[in-house]
Amino acid sequence: MALRVSSIPSLPRVNSGIARMLPIATTVAAVLLAVLPVRIPGYATLTPAFALMAVYHWTIYRPDLLPPAGLFVVGFAEDLLTGGPVGVNALLLLLARAAVLRQRRHFIINRTFPFVWSGFTLLTITAMFGLWTLHCLLQLSLSGFRAAVFRTVLTIAIFPAASFVLGRTQRALMGAG
Amino acid sequence: MYRSPTQLRATIQRAAPLLLVLLAAVIIVLGRADERMFAPLRIALADDAGPVLGALSRPLVLAATAVDRVRGVVEMYQDNLRLESDNARLLQWQQAALRLAEQNRELRQLLRVVPNPALSYVTARVIADSGGGYVRTALIDAGSKEGLARGQAVIAGQGLVGRLTEVGERAARVLLITDLNSRIPVIVDGAPAAAVLAGDNSERPRLIYAVPPDRIKIGERVVTSGEGGLFPPDLPVGVVSALDPEGARVEPFVGLSQLGYVMVVNYGLARDLPQPVPASAGHRRHARPTALAAAVR
Numbered sequence: 001m002a003l004r005v006s007s008i009p010s011l012p013r014v015n016s017g018i019a020r021m022l023p024i025a026t027t028v029a030a031v032l033l034a035v036l037p038v039r040i041p042g043y044a045t046l047t048p049a050f051a052l053m054a055v056y057h058w059t060i061y062r063p064d065l066l067p068p069a070g071l072f073v074v075g076f077a078e079d080l081l082t083g084g085p086v087g088v089n090a091l092l093l094l095l096a097r098a099a100v101l102r103q104r105r106h107f108i109i110n111r112t113f114p115f116v117w118s119g120f121t122l123l124t125i126t127a128m129f130g131l132w133t134l135h136c137l138l139q140l141s142l143s144g145f146r147a148a149v150f151r152t153v154l155t156i157a158i159f160p161a162a163s164f165v166l167g168r169t170q171r172a173l174m175g176a177g
Numbered sequence: 178m179y180r181s182p183t184q185l186r187a188t189i190q191r192a193a194p195l196l197l198v199l200l201a202a203v204i205i206v207l208g209r210a211d212e213r214m215f216a217p218l219r220i221a222l223a224d225d226a227g228p229v230l231g232a233l234s235r236p237l238v239l240a241a242t243a244v245d246r247v248r249g250v251v252e253m254y255q256d257n258l259r260l261e262s263d264n265a266r267l268l269q270w271q272q273a274a275l276r277l278a279e280q281n282r283e284l285r286q287l288l289r290v291v292p293n294p295a296l297s298y299v300t301a302r303v304i305a306d307s308g309g310g311y312v313r314t315a316l317i318d319a320g321s322k323e324g325l326a327r328g329q330a331v332i333a334g335q336g337l338v339g340r341l342t343e344v345g346e347r348a349a350r351v352l353l354i355t356d357l358n359s360r361i362p363v364i365v366d367g368a369p370a371a372a373v374l375a376g377d378n379s380e381r382p383r384l385i386y387a388v389p390p391d392r393i394k395i396g397e398r399v400v401t402s403g404e405g406g407l408f409p410p411d412l413p414v415g416v417v418s419a420l421d422p423e424g425a426r427v428e429p430f431v432g433l434s435q436l437g438y439v440m441v442v443n444y445g446l447a448r449d450l451p452q453p454v455p456a457s458a459g460h461r462r463h464a465r466p467t468a469l470a471a472a473v474r
Binding site (some may be wrong): 013032034035037038041068069075080086087089094135165 | 184193194197198201203204205207208214215218219222223226230234236237238239241257294304305306307308309310311312313314315316339342350352357376378379380383432433434435436437
């Protein structure tokens with residue numbers, strides 16, 4: 001047990017205020033990006049889960065700067081903005097964080113992108129299926145499965161681009177971390 | 178049991194994720210039990226985020242306009258051919274419409290029909306959509322300051338978009354006709370049949386409770402019936418595009434996923450729209466004489 005804990009290197013300290021705000025700020029930006037009206041037919045249904053990408057990225061690389069309380073507030077605000085059932089996104093982001101945090105040591109050992117991407121694929125499939133199940137329970141209706149599948153595929157497909165942007169921003173503001 | 182402040186802080190930090198997950202679960206249950214519980218918070222946030230979202234969505238509108246313009250130039254020749262043939266056809270329709278308008282006016286005079294004019298129009302820009310969630314709503318950048326109120330009809334170009342469900346000072350939420358919770362009394366013009374247009378979060382809402390049920394055909398126009406007093410009658414909604422076993426599908430006239438600007442119409446019908454009462458309060462809705470019913474009487 002002690003060996004496993006010590007195999008995780010401690011995170012470098014970030015002193016700059018802006019850099020410390022980066023994980024939460026990018027998660028907020030991801031939420032805004034999702035709710036902005038893009039005029040592509042059918043896009044509103046299939047908007048990728050941008051916030052999930054940000055949470056995944058920061059939980060792997062800087063979990064210390066993405067506190068659960070902050071995630072809760074961001075998820076809650078997203079629910080209020082989209083007009084959907086309140087609390088659903090807050091729950092989703094918190095559970096995603098907890099799930100990634102449990103598996104984090106694997107990502108410390110293996111940092112290759114295909115590995116990180118497959119981790120995200122697993123997380124997204126679980127999260128989207130869970131979201132769909134919760135929606136069915138809340139609305140007592142079995143609709144929207146096809147849209148959920150397409151949304152999952154789109155989210156997984158866009159992740160490399162999001163990961164690139166987040167990684168670049170992280171390196172620019174925090175240095176190699 | 179005594180605990181030092183550091184120990185206490187460590188305990189709180191360790192318990193925080195679990196507590197927050199529980200809190201989120203409690204909020205979901207509460208929000209489900211009482212739909213209006215978080216409405217004031219929603220409106221307040223929409224009001225505050227409105228200007229930010231408005232500013233951020235402006236480039237998207239500009240980009241869409243630019244794309245439309247480029248497409249317009251590329252397809253100019255074909256468009257011109259189409260428009261010329263359309264024009265010839267529409268001139269014939271114009272004659273027919275003028276004749277019918279005159280006839281309609283005479284018949285209305287004979288029957289002493291009370292007209293049902295719109296009181297005011299407000300044009301607003303869509304600043305946010307539901308972002309992949311399991312709802313179909315849109316935020317617009319106008320609110321009670323512009324005279325908007327809950328229940329007013331929202332239209333765009335050729336047809337009905339939805340109605341206002343939440344109205345803040347500077348922003349309002351539109352429940353689109355495709356949302357799972359949208360139910361609108363309509364008439365299928367050709368049949369003629371009365372039905373309820375029910376959204377199911379897909380692009381094409383269904384017709385349910387059709388009376389008579391088997392007379393609806395593909396290609397027929399669907400308009401609001403004005404029943405229930407929420408919408409005025411005869412607002413165009415869409416055309417019947419498919420006949421499923423569970424109900425006919427309606428293709429809306431308006432591309433609901435590509436809304437840029439919309440128009441909120443105040444017909445003076447939504448004035449005394451009752452607030453929804455939670456199911457536990459015993460009664461769900463007051464029966465009230467609608468403006469429409471009054472006009473018929």
